[in-house]
Amino acid sequence: MNEPGRFDWSLVPSFLAVLDAGSLMGAARALQAQQPTLSRHIAQLEAQLGVDLFERTGRGVQPTAAALALAEAARQMASGAERLSHQLQQRALAQQGRVRISASQLAACYLLPALLAQLQREEPGIQIELVATDAVSNLLRREADIALRLFRPEQTGLVARKLGELAIQACAHRDYLAQAGAPRQPQDLHRHCLVGYDQNEAILKGFAAAGLPLTREAFALRTDDPVAYGQWVLAGAGVGFMPRFWVRHQAEVVALLPGLPTPRFPVWLVVHREIRGNRIVRRAFDFLAQRIPAEL
Structure with a gap:
């Protein structure tokens, strides 16, 4: 009462x-x-x-x-x-709206899907648009709200946070290794079928830094498309060079030659200074800034 x-x-x-x-x-x-x-x-x-x-x-x-x-x-x-x-x-x-995120095909296909799915579960009012492109989306022209890049932007008006480094790992499918054997040292790669890039010279520069200068022709299979590249490795075509976060999530792919000095690329999360105060964009930016480093 x-x-x-x-x-x-x-x-x-x-x-x-x-x-x-x-x-x-x-x-x-x-x-x-x-x-x-x-x-x-x-x-x-x-x-x-x-x-x-x-x-x-x-x-x-x-x-x-x-x-x-x-x-x-x-x-x-x-x-x-x-x-x-x-x-x-x-x-x-204020917790409902759209955020547009731009990332390379590699990151969009292999790094971000699980993270963005988790963000959407935590924030069901946020609609997420993922732009998978290796072209640089112009944040100043609002082609995207947030961008994940492998270089630090120089334009004024952008806010960038370094999240870590993307490390490349030599790897191969178990089926390929069962037939060809596993390379024990970098010199062993000469007798393996190698999967490389077509126009991108990152792998060639990495081998040169390791004291193993190779030509483009040393790679029997070549493509600059990261999805096709990953599928070649998964098909057991040969030894490839993929991001460590990708290798870690492939149960049938084995990491090789841990001491091989392969390229490392800085990973930057970028947002336009003016829209950083937008609650939706800020929530997505903070979420990715917290979760991506652990994946890298």
Whole structure:
């Protein structure tokens, strides 16, 4: 039972509706409620306050002095509740929207899918658009909200955070190694079928740094498409060179030659300075900044 002087705040809208309408019937129409329900609310409020709020007349109800004394405070409370409801609604809407993320084909296909799926589960109101391209999306022209890049941007107006380094790992499918054997040292690679890049010289530069200068022709299979490259390795075509995060998630692929000095690329998360304050973009940026380093 409620203590005297204390009442249920949820009864206030019914009290104000009856006060403004001058009758239970009119208040019921205004609130789209049942007249017996409002009558019960008023009776409950009177019981809780220990005073009569309305006098029943033939034409409706008349507020008592106690009701008039409570009216201003009740209206202030109703106005505050309305403001609070509006703020909560605006906050909920702020968590709904779209974020467009640009990344290389390699990152878009192998690094980001699981992470972005987790972000969407945590924030179901956020719609995520992933642009898989090796072309540099122009954040200044708003072609994307967030970009994952392997170089630090030079343009002013962008905010960049270094997340770590993408390391390349020599690897091969178990089926290939069962037939060709596993290379024990870098020199053994000469007798293996190698999967390389076509126009991209990153692997050639990595071998040169290791003291193993190779020509483009040393690689029997060549492509610059990261998806096709990964599929060649998964098909057991030969020894390839893929990001360590990719190798780690392939149960049938074996990491090889851990001491081989393969290329390492810095990974930057970039956002336009002006939209960093957008709640949706900020949430996605902070999420990726927290999760990607562990994957790298």
